[in-house]
Amino acid sequence: GAGVSQSPRYKVAKRGQDVALRCDPISGHVSLFWYQQALGQGPEFLTYFQNEAQLDKSGLPSDRFFAERPEGSVSTLKIQRTQQEDSAVYLCASSLQPGGNSPLHFGNGTRLTVT
Amino acid sequence: DQQVKQNSPSLSVQEGRISILNCDYTNSMFDYFLWYKKYPAEGPTFLISISSIKDKNEDGRFTVFLNKSAKHLSLHIVPSQPGDSAVYFCAARNSGNTPLVFGKGTRLSVIA
Numbered sequence: 690g691a692g693v694s695q696s697p698r699y700k701v702a703k704r705g706q707d708v709a710l711r712c713d714p715i716s717g718h719v720s721l722f723w724y725q726q727a728l729g730q731g732p733e734f735l736t737y738f739q740n741e742a743q744l745d746k747s748g749l750p751s752d753r754f755f756a757e758r759p760e761g762s763v764s765t766l767k768i769q770r771t772q773q774e775d776s777a778v779y780l781c782a783s784s785l786q787p788g789g790n791s792p793l794h795f796g797n798g799t800r801l802t803v804t
Numbered sequence: 805d806q807q808v809k810q811n812s813p814s815l816s817v818q819e820g821r822i823s824i825l826n827c828d829y830t831n832s833m834f835d836y837f838l839w840y841k842k843y844p845a846e847g848p849t850f851l852i853s854i855s856s857i858k859d860k861n862e863d864g865r866f867t868v869f870l871n872k873s874a875k876h877l878s879l880h881i882v883p884s885q886p887g888d889s890a891v892y893f894c895a896a897r898n899s900g901n902t903p904l905v906f907g908k909g910t911r912l913s914v915i916a
Contacts, residue, residue, distance in 0.1 A: 693847070722903060731808075731893050731906035732848070745903065780847055792838060793904060795847030 691715065693796035695781050701802045702771045710766045710799045714783030721764050722793060723756055724780040732780055738764060739787050771803045807831045808896050810907035819916045823881040827894030827907055830875065834896040838904070839868060839879045842891045851892075852879070884914045 694713040702708050714721050720739055724732035725748075734748040740761040749756070753771075758764040768775055778800050782793035809828045817823045825839075835856040840848035854861040854868045854877070861868050867880045881888055894907040 724906075729908070731810075731895075731908045734903035734905070737903055748903070782847075792850035792853060795840075795849070797845065797847045 693781055693783055693794050695779075695796035695799050697799060698797065699800050699802075701804060704772060704803055705770050707767065707769045708771055708801060710768075710779050710781075710801070712764045712766070712781030712796060714762065714764070714781070715785075715794055716762075718783035718785050718794070719787050720784040721758055722782045722784075723764070723766050724782065725750075726778045726780055726798070728777075735766070735779075768801075771801075773803050776801055776803045805830075806907070807834075807905050808894055808907040810892075810894055810910050812910050813908070814911040814913070816913045816915060817884045819886055819914055820883045823879075823884045823888065823912055823914065825879040825881075825892050825894075825910050825912065827877050827879075828875055829877075829896050831896070831898065831905075832875070833898040834905075835899055836897050837868070837870060837877050838895045839866075840893040840895060840906075841888075842893060842909070848893055881912075884912075886914050886916050888912060889914050 696711045723735040726732045736756045737745040738758040753769045755767045778798040780798045782795045784791045784793050838853040839851040841851045842848040852866050852868050854870050870877045891909040891911050893909045895904040897904050
């Protein structure tokens, strides 16, 4: 497909479990972003990759959150020891240019529910 | 502290009339502004943008206006159509490798 693909679409985890969320960006897109969207809120920045380099992780809420993009394409967001406040939609976005001067293309997100 | 504010959580407009969605920002370093549209269970999709060197950008039925002195931008949709019903997010960034900052969104309902 031509768009950003995220999997799984829905994930239910028991509190304390680890989860891994996958993002396949648009082919050739240099920049990749992860955002967290809580219910009734706008997307909030988590982390940014330029190719395989994680240039900004200032938005990660705790050291339980970890993201990687080892080959500069697919990215994984991992959350360890999930807690109820981690319940949200996790959005991945990619853009052609470094830094995001070109508009971001979002995937449909992964809805994480921690019970 | 919210740097991008959309103070109206919802807006209802009749089909064919103008929809005006508003956005205020506090960071004077922001120089690029975007509007995204989001349908349920989908990711946001880019709609229109404006650079701080302009005060207006138009694309078909959509026009974005920027008032830098007031730190305010607005999105005008005319004529509004039922398919425009969605949540609209205002977003902003400054130069360099800085992430987009989003508002909380405004839910637009266009009534036939």
